[in-house]
Amino acid sequence: MPEYSLNVNGKIRKVNVEEDTPLLWVLRDTLGLTGTKYSCGEGICGSCTVHINGKAERSCVLTIKDVAGDKITTIEGLAENPDHPIFKTWIDLEVSQCGYCQPGQIMTLAALMNENPNITKKEVKENMNTVLCRCATYARIDKAIDKLVEEGK
Amino acid sequence: MKKQSRREFIKVFTMSGTGLFLAAYTPMNGFFKPGDDPKIFSPSVYLKIDNNGIVTIIVHRSELGQGVRTSLPMLVAEELEVEWENIRVEQADGHPKYGNQTTGGSQSIRKSYEPFRVAGATAREMLIAAAAIKWGVDVKKCYAEKGYIVNKSNGKKLSYGELVDEASKLPVPENVLLKDPEDFQIIGKRIHRTDTPDKIYGKAKFGIDLVIPGMYYAAVQRCPAIGGSAKSFNDSKTKSINGVVDVVKISRGIAVIANSTWSSFKGKDALVVDWDLGPNANVNSEIIRKNLESKLNEEGSDIEIIGKPNSDFSNNINIEAVYEVPFLAHAPMEPMTCIAEVKNGKAELWAPSQNPQGLRSDVAKALGFNEDDVIVHVVFAGGAFGRKLVSEYGIEAAEISKASGKIIKLTWTREDDMKHGVFRPASMHKLKGAVDGNGNPVLFGHHVIAESISAQRFYRALPVKDSDLGEGTKKLSYKIPNIKISGSIVPTHVPVSWYRSVYHTQNPFAVESFLDEMAFAANKDPYEFRKKMLPDNSRLKAVLIKAAEKSGWYNKLEAGKGRGIACAECYESYIAQVAEVTVINNKVKVDKVTCVIDCGIVINPDSVEAQLEGAIGFALSYVLKSKITIENGGVAESNFDEYEILTLNEMPKVEIEIMKNTYKVGGVGETGIAALAPAVCNAIFAASGKRIRRLPVELS
Ligand code: FES
Ligand code: FES
Numbered sequence: 073m074p075e076y077s078l079n080v081n082g083k084i085r086k087v088n089v090e091e092d093t094p095l096l097w098v099l100r101d102t103l104g105l106t107g108t109k110y111s112c113g114e115g116i117c118g119s120c121t122v123h124i125n126g127k128a129e130r131s132c133v134l135t136i137k138d139v140a141g142d143k144i145t146t147i148e149g150l151a152e153n154p155d156h157p158i159f160k161t162w163i164d165l166e167v168s169q170c171g172y173c174q175p176g177q178i179m180t181l182a183a184l185m186n187e188n189p190n191i192t193k194k195e196v197k198e199n200m201n202t203v204l205c206r207c208a209t210y211a212r213i214d215k216a217i218d219k220l221v222e223e224g225k
Numbered sequence: 226m227k228k229q230s231r232r233e234f235i236k237v238f239t240m241s242g243t244g245l246f247l248a249a250y251t252p253m254n255g256f257f258k259p260g261d262d263p264k265i266f267s268p269s270v271y272l273k274i275d276n277n278g279i280v281t282i283i284v285h286r287s288e289l290g291q292g293v294r295t296s297l298p299m300l301v302a303e304e305l306e307v308e309w310e311n312i313r314v315e316q317a318d319g320h321p322k323y324g325n326q327t328t329g330g331s332q333s334i335r336k337s338y339e340p341f342r343v344a345g346a347t348a349r350e351m352l353i354a355a356a357a358i359k360w361g362v363d364v365k366k367c368y369a370e371k372g373y374i375v376n377k378s379n380g381k382k383l384s385y386g387e388l389v390d391e392a393s394k395l396p397v398p399e400n401v402l403l404k405d406p407e408d409f410q411i412i413g414k415r416i417h418r419t420d421t422p423d424k425i426y427g428k429a430k431f432g433i434d435l436v437i438p439g440m441y442y443a444a445v446q447r448c449p450a451i452g453g454s455a456k457s458f459n460d461s462k463t464k465s466i467n468g469v470v471d472v473v474k475i476s477r478g479i480a481v482i483a484n485s486t487w488s489s490f491k492g493k494d495a496l497v498v499d500w501d502l503g504p505n506a507n508v509n510s511e512i513i514r515k516n517l518e519s520k521l522n523e524e525g526s527d528i529e530i531i532g533k534p535n536s537d538f539s540n541n542i543n544i545e546a547v548y549e550v551p552f553l554a555h556a557p558m559e560p561m562t563c564i565a566e567v568k569n570g571k572a573e574l575w576a577p578s579q580n581p582q583g584l585r586s587d588v589a590k591a592l593g594f595n596e597d598d599v600i601v602h603v604v605f606a607g608g609a610f611g612r613k614l615v616s617e618y619g620i621e622a623a624e625i626s627k628a629s630g631k632i633i634k635l636t637w638t639r640e641d642d643m644k645h646g647v648f649r650p651a652s653m654h655k656l657k658g659a660v661d662g663n664g665n666p667v668l669f670g671h672h673v674i675a676e677s678i679s680a681q682r683f684y685r686a687l688p689v690k691d692s693d694l695g696e697g698t699k700k701l702s703y704k705i706p707n708i709k710i711s712g713s714i715v716p717t718h719v720p721v722s723w724y725r726s727v728y729h730t731q732n733p734f735a736v737e738s739f740l741d742e743m744a745f746a747a748n749k750d751p752y753e754f755r756k757k758m759l760p761d762n763s764r765l766k767a768v769l770i771k772a773a774e775k776s777g778w779y780n781k782l783e784a785g786k787g788r789g790i791a792c793a794e795c796y797e798s799y800i801a802q803v804a805e806v807t808v809i810n811n812k813v814k815v816d817k818v819t820c821v822i823d824c825g826i827v828i829n830p831d832s833v834e835a836q837l838e839g840a841i842g843f844a845l846s847y848v849l850k851s852k853i854t855i856e857n858g859g860v861a862e863s864n865f866d867e868y869e870i871l872t873l874n875e876m877p878k879v880e881i882e883i884m885k886n887t888y889k890v891g892g893v894g895e896t897g898i899a900a901l902a903p904a905v906c907n908a909i910f911a912a913s914g915k916r917i918r919r920l921p922v923e924l925s
Contacts, residue, residue: 097485101486102485104436107427109433110433113638147427148426151425151427154426163422166835168425169292170290170605175427201872201873206556206608206870207558208841208842208845210876211838212835214876
């Protein structure tokens with residue numbers, strides 16, 4: 073099996089996996105970073121969202137080959153700063169229910185707000201619309217977005 | 226100090242000696258053994274206090290996102306007089322000693338409200354008694370406060386940790402005093418969830434995340450037609466895949482074992498299986514629908530008869546309608562998963578189960594083991610909604626482990642769960658109503674036509690009257706002189722199971738939509754029409770009135786918009802919802818839902834609100850979008866692109882009000898579902914004049 077060198081959460085990690093292995097499973101099974109979740113495996117739900125060079129991407133539809141050399145951040149990397157305003161707001165508003173989709177929600181939002189500090193609520197919500205939550209925590213995600221965008225101004 | 230006179234006495238059942246029964250439960254590990262460190266005082270299966278003063282509360286129900294790892298500990302902490310920050314939470318394994326552990330029927334709080342408070346109060350009384358002995362004073366001179374027993378006369382304090390030793394030697398009190406709800410310090414407060422931070426940091430381990438040293442990964446290919454089986458299979462391609470280590474046949478299909486999830490998925494896809502599609506290979510949704518339809522002209526078996534519903538109502542305004550709903554998948558975001566280690570006649574499982582006791586006995590049965598030789602550890606579930614009540618995924622995992630001699634984690638793909646899960650039954654509903662010349666209802670008839678979950682799963686010959694078909698339609702609070710609720714059980718090969726709120730997903734949709742039709746026929750306002758039928762002291766009436774007020778029921782809406790109202794009783798709670806919708810070009814947007822609940826005493830109001838918001842979104846998925854179709858004996862949909870669920874932008878604004886009272890604790894997790902579909906569909910009618918009698922909504 074080929075060896076790949078990955079830059080995950082600021083650390084270089086060497087992994088030996090088949091070249092068609094989705095990044096999702098490398099993170100989860102090989103590197104033990106299980107905060108990135110599997111739900112649809114087809115890029116539909118957003119549960120598996122990570123940052124590739126700062127952009128939100130769905131790790132279930134990226135192969136290890138696609139991301140070799142890129143800067144990868146997972147929810148564990150973002151949580152190195154537990155005081156990140158998104159986490160604080162999420163806890164404040166008690167957004168999470170089962171919690172399973174929440175790393176994907178948070179990673180998607182973090183990238184959006186980071187990439188464009190002047191992003192509007194509407195733009196955020198349009199982008200977040202494809203991150204599914206079966207517990208339907210949407211009412212509070214919506215409030216959290218409003219609060220964070222306002223505070224970011 | 227709490228006013229003693231206001232406490233309510235609760236009988237504690239005791240055994241001889243120092244052993245203790247709380248209600249019918251035996252203690253988990255009795256009292257500490259000499260030499261144990263830390264020493265642990267465990268006067269109940271739900272509670273441990275060690276000599277460092279750490280209080281651990283053992284939660285016997287599963288955390289599915291409803292907040293049970295927060296609300297159950299709140300009950301103990303309230304009576305124990307301990308600060309919330311000093312509470313630790315532990316998840317119980319599946320075992321009968323905990324009493325019923327099934328996390329379904331919105332009963333986690335309802336059924337634990339007393340036992341968990343008694344556990345806390347018992348420990349408190351024993352700690353007080355221990356301090357009284359140490360100080361040589363009367364127990365009346367001592368009280369509990371914030372983790373200490375205080376001596377009233379001199380203000381001296383002993384921490385709970387210091388008293389653990391002495392308390393463990395004491396007999397258990399015959400009776401304990403519970404607080405008056407007016408004195409609650411923790412119950413009724415908005416307490417932050419204990420599990421949220423780790424979940425959002427990506428640290429919490431859900432069932433699918435867990436790793437057991439030495440474990441392999443497994444995936445299963447199952448027959449595309451439900452009820453079929455494998456005739457033969459060729460695994461040569463599978464075995465050539467890097468990482469695949471074994472292929473074994475199990476009762477439901479062919480399992481691939483590999484050293485990563487991805488290799489197991491690839492290996493499963495590469496299997497070439499010759500399926501015997503079995504007896505259902507030609508069944509499709511149309512055939513199933515025809516079976517239901519064939520009962521429409523029958524009367525069905527009586528479930529409930531009030532007055533004389535079979536007499537002649539031809540002098541009245543008579544209306545009839547047929548409602549119908551499809552099969553639904555629960556589709557929690559975490560697909561089914563289970564770790565199993567089966568070795569030397571023993572099995573150990575780790576599962577995000579809603580029913581660990583059932584899983585334990587089902588696995589024991591499947592493997593031919595004694596129940597005592599099966600251990601089930603309960604792990605966080607990434608959503609469940611009823612899906613994780615059944616045991617088939619755990620049996621599969623146990624069979625794979627047994628056949629391969631390996632510890633394995635079985636992961637279902639999303640497609641596996643969509644196609645091979647269990648489903649909310651499809652149903653048809655024949656409604657009949659009559660209103661007299663004054664617009665008063667005189668007859669209400671509802672014939673429920675569906676598969677019965679209890680009949681299919683437990684006892685095929687179950688009489689309709691004793692079945693689950695009447696849930697959400699019998700014992701209506703409405704005073705209508707003549708009522709007939711009847712049912713026809715129509716067997717199907719599609720495995721059916723309990724969905725969040727079960728038959729409340731369909732019966733109140735039919736009942737409350739049809740009541741709107743009756744109001745319309747009677748030329749009455751649908752809210753007034755309902756209100757008039759409800760007795761004055763009815764809790765349902767109170768929430769109905771509140772919801773109408775709060776939503777501004779009589780306020781004018783612009784063209785294209787409409788308001789609909791519905792109410793229901795569900796698991797000992799009462800709910801009324803008003804939906805506001807916009808219908809443009811046959812597209813429905815639900816703008817707002819006003820929701821009023823009476824669920825008796827409230828433990829954590831924030832969790833109640835979260836559950837209601839979530840239930841509204843969950844129900845809206847099946848009102849507007851979701852549907853399972855049967856083709857060639859199997860499920861046609863396979864992923865979220867075909868089985869659509871609600872998205873952020875489709876979520877309405879939700880306004881909630883919780884009635885304040887001290888009625889018995891009612892269910893919450895499912896109650897928010899019951900009135901939503903009819904409220905939305907009645908609003909669509911108000912906005913567009915189009916009556917929705919079939920879900921999901923399709924306007925043309
Ligand atoms: S798991 Fe990647 S988008 Fe759903
Ligand atoms: S919180 Fe459960 S799926 Fe989103």
